[in-house]
Amino acid sequence: xxxxxVVVGGDAAGLSAASKCKREDPDREVLVFEKGAWVSYAHCxxxxxxxxxxxxxxxxxxxxxxxxxxxxIDLRREHEVVAVDTDRQTVAVEGPDGRFEQSYGDLLxxxxxxxxxxxxxxxxxxxxxxMHSMDAxxxxxxxxxxxxEPVRGADVEYVDAARVAAYADREPPESAAIVGGGYVGVExxxxxxxxxxxxxxxxxxxxxxxxxGEAVGEVVAEELRDRGVTLHLxxxxxxxxxxxxxxxxxxxxxxxxxxTAVVGIGVRPNTALLDGAPVECGDSGAVVVDEYGETTxxxxxxxxxxxxSRHVVTGESDWVPLGLTANREGRAVGATVAGAPSRVGGIxxxxxxxxxxxxxxxxxxxxxxxxxxxxxxxxxxxxxAGSRSGYxxxxxxxxxxxxxxxxxxxxxxxxxVGTDRAAVRIDTVATALEAGLTVAELERTDLAYAPPFSxxxxxxxxxxxxxxxxx
Amino acid sequence: xxxxxVVVGGDAAGLSAASKCKREDPDREVLVFEKGAWVSYAHCxxxxxxxxxxxxxxxxxxxxxxxxxxxxIDLRREHEVVAVDTDRQTVAVEGPDGRFEQSYGDLLxxxxxxxxxxxxxxxxxxxxxxMHSMDAxxxxxxxxxxxxEPVRGADVEYVDAARVAAYADREPPESAAIVGGGYVGVExxxxxxxxxxxxxxxxxxxxxxxxxGEAVGEVVAEELRDRGVTLHLxxxxxxxxxxxxxxxxxxxxxxxxxxTAVVGIGVRPNTALLDGAPVECGDSGAVVVDEYGETTxxxxxxxxxxxxSRHVVTGESDWVPLGLTANREGRAVGATVAGAPSRVGGIxxxxxxxxxxxxxxxxxxxxxxxxxxxxxxxxxxxxxAGSRSGYxxxxxxxxxxxxxxxxxxxxxxxxxVGTDRAAVRIDTVATALEAGLTVAELERTDLAYAPPFSxxxxxxxxxxxxxxxxx
Numbered sequence: 001x002x003x004x005x006v007v008v009g010g011d012a013a014g015l016s017a018a019s020k021c022k023r024e025d026p027d028r029e030v031l032v033f034e035k036g037a038w039v040s041y042a043h044c045x046x047x048x049x050x051x052x053x054x055x056x057x058x059x060x061x062x063x064x065x066x067x068x069x070x071x072x073i074d075l076r077r078e079h080e081v082v083a084v085d086t087d088r089q090t091v092a093v094e095g096p097d098g099r100f101e102q103s104y105g106d107l108l109x110x111x112x113x114x115x116x117x118x119x120x121x122x123x124x125x126x127x128x129x130x131m132h133s134m135d136a137x138x139x140x141x142x143x144x145x146x147x148x149e150p151v152r153g154a155d156v157e158y159v160d161a162a163r164v165a166a167y168a169d170r171e172p173p174e175s176a177a178i179v180g181g182g183y184v185g186v187e188x189x190x191x192x193x194x195x196x197x198x199x200x201x202x203x204x205x206x207x208x209x210x211x212x213g214e215a216v217g218e219v220v221a222e223e224l225r226d227r228g229v230t231l232h233l234x235x236x237x238x239x240x241x242x243x244x245x246x247x248x249x250x251x252x253x254x255x256x257x258x259x260t261a262v263v264g265i266g267v268r269p270n271t272a273l274l275d276g277a278p279v280e281c282g283d284s285g286a287v288v289v290d291e292y293g294e295t296t297x298x299x300x301x302x303x304x305x306x307x308x309s310r311h312v313v314t315g316e317s318d319w320v321p322l323g324l325t326a327n328r329e330g331r332a333v334g335a336t337v338a339g340a341p342s343r344v345g346g347i348x349x350x351x352x353x354x355x356x357x358x359x360x361x362x363x364x365x366x367x368x369x370x371x372x373x374x375x376x377x378x379x380x381x382x383x384x385a386g387s388r389s390g391y392x393x394x395x396x397x398x399x400x401x402x403x404x405x406x407x408x409x410x411x412x413x414x415x416x417v418g419t420d421r422a423a424v425r426i427d428t429v430a431t432a433l434e435a436g437l438t439v440a441e442l443e444r445t446d447l448a449y450a451p452p453f454s455x456x457x458x459x460x461x462x463x464x465x466x467x468x469x470x471x
Numbered sequence: 472x473x474x475x476x477v478v479v480g481g482d483a484a485g486l487s488a489a490s491k492c493k494r495e496d497p498d499r500e501v502l503v504f505e506k507g508a509w510v511s512y513a514h515c516x517x518x519x520x521x522x523x524x525x526x527x528x529x530x531x532x533x534x535x536x537x538x539x540x541x542x543x544i545d546l547r548r549e550h551e552v553v554a555v556d557t558d559r560q561t562v563a564v565e566g567p568d569g570r571f572e573q574s575y576g577d578l579l580x581x582x583x584x585x586x587x588x589x590x591x592x593x594x595x596x597x598x599x600x601x602m603h604s605m606d607a608x609x610x611x612x613x614x615x616x617x618x619x620e621p622v623r624g625a626d627v628e629y630v631d632a633a634r635v636a637a638y639a640d641r642e643p644p645e646s647a648a649i650v651g652g653g654y655v656g657v658e659x660x661x662x663x664x665x666x667x668x669x670x671x672x673x674x675x676x677x678x679x680x681x682x683x684g685e686a687v688g689e690v691v692a693e694e695l696r697d698r699g700v701t702l703h704l705x706x707x708x709x710x711x712x713x714x715x716x717x718x719x720x721x722x723x724x725x726x727x728x729x730x731t732a733v734v735g736i737g738v739r740p741n742t743a744l745l746d747g748a749p750v751e752c753g754d755s756g757a758v759v760v761d762e763y764g765e766t767t768x769x770x771x772x773x774x775x776x777x778x779x780s781r782h783v784v785t786g787e788s789d790w791v792p793l794g795l796t797a798n799r800e801g802r803a804v805g806a807t808v809a810g811a812p813s814r815v816g817g818i819x820x821x822x823x824x825x826x827x828x829x830x831x832x833x834x835x836x837x838x839x840x841x842x843x844x845x846x847x848x849x850x851x852x853x854x855x856a857g858s859r860s861g862y863x864x865x866x867x868x869x870x871x872x873x874x875x876x877x878x879x880x881x882x883x884x885x886x887x888v889g890t891d892r893a894a895v896r897i898d899t900v901a902t903a904l905e906a907g908l909t910v911a912e913l914e915r916t917d918l919a920y921a922p923p924f925s926x927x928x929x930x931x932x933x934x935x936x937x938x939x940x941x942x
Contacts, residue, residue, distance in 0.1 A: 054863065324920045345917070391516055392516065421895050428902050431908075437902075446817065446905065456795050
């Protein structure tokens with residue numbers, strides 16, 4: 001009998017793989033080890049639970065442990081895989097009952113990533129959070145809840161109830177510091193503002209959401225300022241200060257008092273379990289895989305935030321940890337392991353983020369330095385166009401940036417920002433990148449037009465038209 | 472000196488061509504003959520002016536006659552081109568001062584289309600309208616305005632003021648019949664309902680908006696019924712009845728009383744001026760052109776609603792008269808005539824329409840019979856998926872249909888319907904069709920995900936995932 005398909009990590013990639021494998025090959029034994037108590041939860045929804053827009057932490061669970069087991073998947077929570085022996089095809093597992101070895105036929109490493117906090121001294125203080133765990137999210141929502149009110153929606157059976165209770169007893173913060181102006185920072189600015197806090201956001205680069213480029217960064221900064229968020233750009237946070245709890249942020253030679261702090265300065269892949277295993281990792285620290293998600297060791301796969309992917313524009317292995325990629329890669333590996341070889345697909349680094357009322361999207365290469373490093377001669381144009389016919393109510397300014405290779409005319413990337421249906425329009429760019437379209441081809445694409453939804457020339461077409469004049 | 476660039480028709484295609492030619496080659500003489508008084512107006516906005524959502528008829532003008540002349544274009548309104556002599560390179564023009572000949576170096580036929588009414592007896596009655604002219608639109612809005620109120624926004628200098636005044640004096644209709652359940656019919660149902668009229672919609676086929684396919688048609692029918700519109704499907708209208716004004720609709724053996732009627736049962740290309748000229752027309756009656764918009768006669772171009780275009784899926788010449796195509800083709804012909812050969816691009820028949828709160832989109836081939844005629848072996852799937860993460864407020868059911876060729880897996884077409892940002896998502900399908908992607912490639916495309924805008928798997932990806940299992 002074949003040894004089991006062992007999956008390390010019970011989140012998007014891991015459980016997509018386990019579920020798909022079981023569906024395709026019901027007889028295959030599938031074992032999932034998850035280090036923590038939580039499985040299959042929506043990271044991207046956490047800021048909205050903190051904000052209060054989502055009622056319950058349970059809403060963020062795609063699958064409960066019971067639902068996973070109903071799929072005949074052997075799920076072991078609180079089990080950490082600490083080492084992999086690829087010669088003997090075993091993993092070493094530390095669980096509630098001690099350490100043991102588990103043999104595998106196929107292995108999927110789907111260990112995700114963790115939030116970086118180490119450059120920030122003082123993160124161990126109470127009142128400091130990352131938005132990367134359900135327990136931290138529950139605790140922060142409890143902190144924001146006045147002591148005389150119940151904490152809403154934190155009653156998941158395996159939540160860290162002691163931590164929630166401790167924060168629920170405290171007076172809610174009146175001010176919040178956010179360290180980092182990426183997705184998490186921008187989303188948390190909205191979340192804290194919704195609770196009426198005085199919000200300070202610290203960002204080391206000069207722009208917010210740097211992967212979205214200059215045009216989007218400017219609009220987001222303006223939007224946050226308009227909503228009363230104090231921005232400290234080009235400002236490096238040295239440390240969080242306080243006795244036991246966060247009381248201030250020390251940044252750029254200044255001290256700003258605060259009652260709580262969220263650190264969102266990036267994530268790193270979780271690959272410690274592979275130390276010593278002959279599995280190749282890239283410069284990012286994430287695992288290198290082939291088009292089927294297989295690592296440099298036969299029968300060992302990696303998917304999700306701990307693995308690299310092929311970038312559809314550069315063709316190179318790249319690391320962009322995002323939700324859809326994790327789900328898709330996991331699913332493909334599950335099918336492959338079950339005997340139906342499936343490609344994991346490439347990435348374009350497509351991302352969207354909401355900054356209060358501004359919808360922001362990006363895909364592909366926008367940064368000229370990066371584009372040049374990949375062998376292109378980049379040229380970009382930014383246009384401002386309407387989201388609907390100019391005469392139709394609700395028409396809103398939409399800024400689109402497109403970047404192309406000057407010689408071939410090939411589209412390299414794009415970004416968009418605006419208040420009216422801007423985010424989903426980035427999918428046009430993402431699809432064009434997947435297909436390798438030139439800007440001229442994109443300009444000639446038959447996109448939709450009707451006054452309530454789009455002007456005759458969709459904002460993406462307007463940008464393509466302008467850029468096509470230069471390539 | 473080169474003979475002038477003569478453009479027949481002063482709407483989207485004609486004025487795009489004239490403007491682009493002048494911009495690229497300012498010394499070229501450009502002459503535009505327009506049969507009527509109106510130039511460069513937004514057909515697609517008319518129902519929303521009637522509805523009252525757009526305040527003024529002037530808002531629907533992209534360019535006024537003065538603005539056209541400021542571009543140094545010699546615009547002659549009330550001048551009808553009645554014949555073309557391609558040997559002598561002249562057109563015969565009938566203007567206010569009689570008939571004359573005009574020689575041309577290059578000629579663009581951009582005469583558009585006209586609304587069909589002839590199968591409906593009684594259309595000559597007062598109170599019957601098509602939504603294909605600005606004067607009719609102004610008259611209908613006047614009709615809907617109580618006699619003691621001023622008619623808003625109809626004060627464009629060259630409007631048919633007598634017709635507006637005549638309707639303004641009449642008691643507003645309390646009921647309306649719509650003949651035809653395509654775009655115009657659905658949009659006019661919304662417009663009449665906004666004025667509180669009792670609305671009856673008659674549709675000969677069994678479904679509304681047939682080019683959008685079954686899944687969309689069902690949702691639109693349900694939406695219209697929910698909004699109080701009485702649908703008469705599979706019902707052919709024989710005639711409008713009345714003494715001088717419309718009093719009833721005779722359809723399917725029944726007589727339904729009504730105070731006004733709008734006929735929107737299709738359009739036909741305006742090509743009468745080419746009778747006798749050796750310019751090839753297709754089965755549609757529209758002019759056949761090459762990839763630069765040139766007809767079978769050198770130096771004679773056609774663009775917009777009077778010409779066919781290359782369908783990006785079938786590769787064949789096809790007739791889908793829509794706004795973006797007219798603008799794009801006109802612009803390309805203008806550039807070509809000015810010495811910068813530019814392709815007019817293909818069409819995918821991408822269209823979007825608003826049916827009250829339902830946003831509908833379609834692109835490519837959906838009809839299996841048509842797909843088979845084009846040499847494909849079509850297979851379709853329809854899915855219902857969320858527009859946002861399930862836990863995020865505002866998530867709405869979105870139905871996506873995708874059609875692909877069974878053997879090659881190539882995407883052939885798609886449709887979408889839903890209340891939350893559904894329409895613009897059809898652009899993903901349109902872009903995939905332009906690029907010739909397979910369903911498997913579409914499934915692997917890195918589309919955007921963030922809880923407020925899209926679930927992890929965008930509805931289009933969900934459909935691609937399901938359909939990819941069958942090709």
